[in-house]
Amino acid sequence: APTLPPLPHRLVARDTPFNSSLPNITIFATGGTIAGSAASNTATTGYTAGALGVDILLQAVPELWNISNVKGVQVANVDSGSISPEILLNLTSLIQDALDDPYCQGAVVTHGTDTLEESAIFLDLTIKSEKPVVVVGAMRPATAISADGPMNLLEAVTLAAAPEARGRGAMVVLNDRIGSAFYMTKTHSNSLDTFKANEQGYLGFFLDTKPLFYYPPVLPNGRVYFNVSGATELPEVDILFGHQVLNPKLARSAVESGAKGLVLAGMGAGGWTTAGTNEIEKLVKKYGTQVVVSSRTMGGFVQTDGSSNMYSGQDLNPQKARIMLQLALYAGYSSKQLAALFGFGFAS
Ligand SMILES: NC(=O)C[C@H](N)C(=O)O
Incomplete structure (x- = not known):
């Protein structure tokens, strides 16, 4: 097990010491409904996406510290319609650095669901690592009754820390499902059950937050690697x-x-x-x-x-x-x- 002390910029959401027997996971927060705040606890439309910081997201799920040493990095805090090439390029560079660290086991990205599938495939095509990159969102704002964000986040971190999640490329997690970044797509504007893997199929399911994979690791046909290090913009x-x-x-x-x-x-x-x-x-x-x-x-x-x-x-x-x-x-x-x-x- 890794024995490094906690990194100085680790955001500690509760007074829990670094546990050297647990995996180290970095959460990169970009905004979206998972960080959304509404005026009432029944509102699931017309709220502000990307209102809460990553420290608040982590505080809402103290169970995270039972399974990993989590560190939060705020990359952006926007509705996912405003995710730009600059944010994506920055995200790739930060995640690549994190995963190149031998003491980091995996990365989680919190993201708005509207364009989550675009960022997920971008990360899949631009990060070179066997370690899991898990992109997660929510359909109900953090302030809603039965908000789905906390459970989705816990499952995403559990997945990122799981050795059996390695070598599968970037994955998308929502509604207890695990799917490839290549195929997971948003199919419903409002429902919790919105992300589907179409006929390519899901990779796995969460049972009591434990990821259960249907197949051993495999990558989709057509998946290649693009080195974008140093890039500041992308062609239109x-x-x-x-x-x-x-x-x-x-x-x-x-x-x-x-x-x-x-x-x-x-x-x-x-x-x-x-x-x-x-x-x-x-x-x-x-x-x-x-x-x-x-x-x-x-x-x-x-x-x-x-x-x-x-x-x-x-x-x-x-x-x-x-x-x-x-x-x-x-x-x-x-x-x-x-x-x-x-x-x-x-x-x-
Ligand atoms: N459910 C969501 O996250 C939708 C939100 N408008 C976003 O994509 O940022």
Whole structure:
């Protein structure tokens, strides 16, 4: 067991000494409903997300100290719609440093649920470690009756400290479920049971807060590593939503206002209108725009032949495909490399 003394900047939420027989877990707080405060204990809408600091979150769950030495780091305190590339890059760098420390067993990120899946895949693609990175949120603010945040946090820390959680990439925890950052997605605006792993399936479940995995460690097809150390910004990538008589000018205005890449949330298996496709082909020719085709159905595969800068989103939803394209453009991928990256190891 590690025998290092507590780090000086450890936030101690109660008078509990460092226990050298317990694992060391760092919690990186970014805001969201898990840190939300409402005017009444029945309000689950119209409250302020990212109102409470990480020390308050930890104080609410003294059981954390029975299972680990926890340290809290406040990275941001915002509604997850305001998570920026700067925050994400900072988060990756802080987590990488923490996990590179041999005395740290795992990292937990508290995050708003609205864009949690985007940050989760970003961390999955940019952190190099076998140690668990667990992203957790809540649907009820901390001030609500039966707030789900404290239990979710306890389960997330238990997971981050579990040896059997290693080698599985970043994971998402909510509502007693464990899912891969690649596939967990928010499917309901209000319900506690909102995060689903679609047909790729959950990795595991919590029983009495203990993580029970269905399978041994495995990583999703298509998972690669992008080194973003030293990066201060990321290229702009925008998502266009497909529908009947869509406005082709939206693609032009996105590209001419700075987008280097586009993700199409296409219809069905990535369908786009003829007028829209013509416009995108012109943009590709003129600006070298890189385009990933995904689907607004949020399930199933989209495959392209990889020609004319149009790549397959495979079974990534548009918001996750956007993060992957952004990272690949940052890394300077050529068209050939993008085609291989978005091939995902699946035949197309
Ligand atoms: N449940 C939540 O966390 C929603 C909140 N608006 C957020 O994403 O920050």
